[in-house]
Structure formats: C-alpha cells, structure tokens
Amino acid sequence: SKYIWLVPRVTLTILLCLLAIWLSGRRDLGDSVFADNDTAKPHYKLLGSPMSMAVRLTRGASIAWLIGVAVVAYAFGVLTKAVVTAFNQSASLEKALKSLAHASQVTAATSFLGVAFFLIMLLVMSYTANGVGSIREDEAEGYLDNLLVRSVARLQWLWGRIALIATVILIAGLLAGLSTWVSIVSQHLGITFGSIMQSGLNVVAPAIFTLGVGVLFLGILPRLTTIAAFGVIAWSFLISMVSSGITVNHWIQDTSVLQHVTLAPAVNPDWRTNTVVIVLGIALCVVGSIAFNSRDLESE
Numbered sequence: 001s002k003y004i005w006l007v008p009r010v011t012l013t014i015l016l017c018l019l020a021i022w023l024s025g026r027r028d029l030g031d032s033v034f035a036d037n038d039t040a041k042p043h044y045k046l047l048g049s050p051m052s053m054a055v056r057l058t059r060g061a062s063i064a065w066l067i068g069v070a071v072v073a074y075a076f077g078v079l080t081k082a083v084v085t086a087f088n089q090s091a092s093l094e095k096a097l098k099s100l101a102h103a104s105q106v107t108a109a110t111s112f113l114g115v116a117f118f119l120i121m122l123l124v125m126s127y128t129a130n131g132v133g134s135i136r137e138d139e140a141e142g143y144l145d146n147l148l149v150r151s152v153a154r155l156q157w158l159w160g161r162i163a164l165i166a167t168v169i170l171i172a173g174l175l176a177g178l179s180t181w182v183s184i185v186s187q188h189l190g191i192t193f194g195s196i197m198q199s200g201l202n203v204v205a206p207a208i209f210t211l212g213v214g215v216l217f218l219g220i221l222p223r224l225t226t227i228a229a230f231g232v233i234a235w236s237f238l239i240s241m242v243s244s245g246i247t248v249n250h251w252i253q254d255t256s257v258l259q260h261v262t263l264a265p266a267v268n269p270d271w272r273t274n275t276v277v278i279v280l281g282i283a284l285c286v287v288g289s290i291a292f293n294s295r296d297l298e299s300e
Helices: 006-024 050-088 091-100 108-140 143-148 154-187 193-201 204-220 222-245 271-294
Strands: none
Touching: 050 108, 050 154, 108 143, 108 154, 108 193, 108 204, 108 222, 143 154, 154 193, 154 204, 154 271, 204 222, 204 271
C-alpha cells in the first residue's frame, strides 16, 4: 500500500504515451497538431530613430531587470523584522552583520538593510554590464552596420544606448527604495522614507562607474567589453568580502568601487564620493566614445 502513490503517475505516463502514438499516426511527417505560423505581420513601432529602436530592442530585458530589482528589494524588506529578531538573540550574529555593513553604532535593522542594498547594488551593476554587453553584441553581430550606412552618426547611436542604460539604472534605484519602503512601512522599524529612498539612489554611482568601464573597453578593446564590465563587479565584490573579515592594504581596497560607496541606510550616503564616482564613470564613457568613434567596426 505504500506504493499506491505511484499508480496515478504511472497511469498518466501510459496515457500520455498512448496519446502521443495516436497523434503521430494522424499527422504528416514534420507537421504538428498545432501548426506553427511561418509568417507574421510586420510591426514598425519604435523604428523611427536609433534611440527608439534601442528602446524596442532592450525593453523586454530592461523591464525584466527592473521587476527583478523590485521583487528582491521587497523580499528583503519583508524579511527585515524577522532577521532583526533573530540577530538580536545572538550577539555573534549581530556582530557579523554589522561587520558586513561596515558599521558598528547602528541598529540591526539598518545593518541588515545596508547589506540588502549592497546586494541590490550588485544586481543593478550586473544589469549595467549586461546592457553594455548588448551594445557590443549589436556591433559584433553586424546589426550596427545597417544603421551606420544611413544618416546615423556613431556617437548619436552610442550615447543613445548609454543614456538608455543610465535611465534604467536611475529607475532601478528609485524602485529599490520604494519597494523596500512599501515592505517595511508596517513593521515600525523607525526608518524614515527619506533614508530608504536615499539608500536606493545610493546604488546608482557604482553602476554608472561600471557603465563607464564597459564603454571604455568598447572603444579600445571591444572584444573584452563584457568581460571588463563583469570583471569590475567580481573584483569589487571579492575585495569587499575579504576586507570585511581581514585587514587589507588600503591601496588594494581602493581598487574596488564598492569600497567607495557606503552601505546605506546603515551609514548615511556619501554624496560627495558618489558624485566623484559618477563623474569618473561619465569621463570613462567620454573617452570610450571618442575611441569608438575613431576605430573600425569589429565583428566576432
């Protein structure tokens, strides 16, 4: 009797096999019960300019990333009170959490949210690296040639794509803050709406810097564009994790962009440093754009 649960599964498997055999005997070779449509009506929306075409080509991926950021931020917010309760019962766990957040005189709630926004920061940086990779892919696959043979300037196309990625980064930061606030507002943790929104905007700076590195390599070493952009994330994360447990030379720490961004709301955002990081990212975009404008297109 303990194997009775297998009966429905075995029965269903046999029935599906018999159905498949019966259907295969009623169709032509290469045909199917639900035939595929080999033609589709053309749609020309958002094809009037390079910028609108970029929106059309990347909107699916951008929306998916934004939804992912919102869902992750909301999930962290929902977990905050439970995590705070657990960590308050263990001094060692609370100490470890504050060590990860690089803060000591803060509450467990802000420490946890600081770590949460750190992970969201990595997620937004990953979107950026993926976005720069898609710019390179358009060139590598030859799609860009179809635009440049028309009256489209290289820099017009490139800066349109850069502006689109930067816009999604900003929206992602705002969404992260808003989603977190919605999930914690009923938990009465004593964290203000302003501090949470600032924490969301705090994720923008390292993402812009990642964008700058990606565009720089797009201009000088295009085949390494994606590797370089994701390399910034991997190296920065590695240094942050290592330095949270052991003492690392400050010159090595400075090579990580994440070391220059505070983990808000555990620590107030350093807007002066954030501005410097963003300016560096923009400068790298300018240099990369100039290099891109003066080189030949390179396919894979």
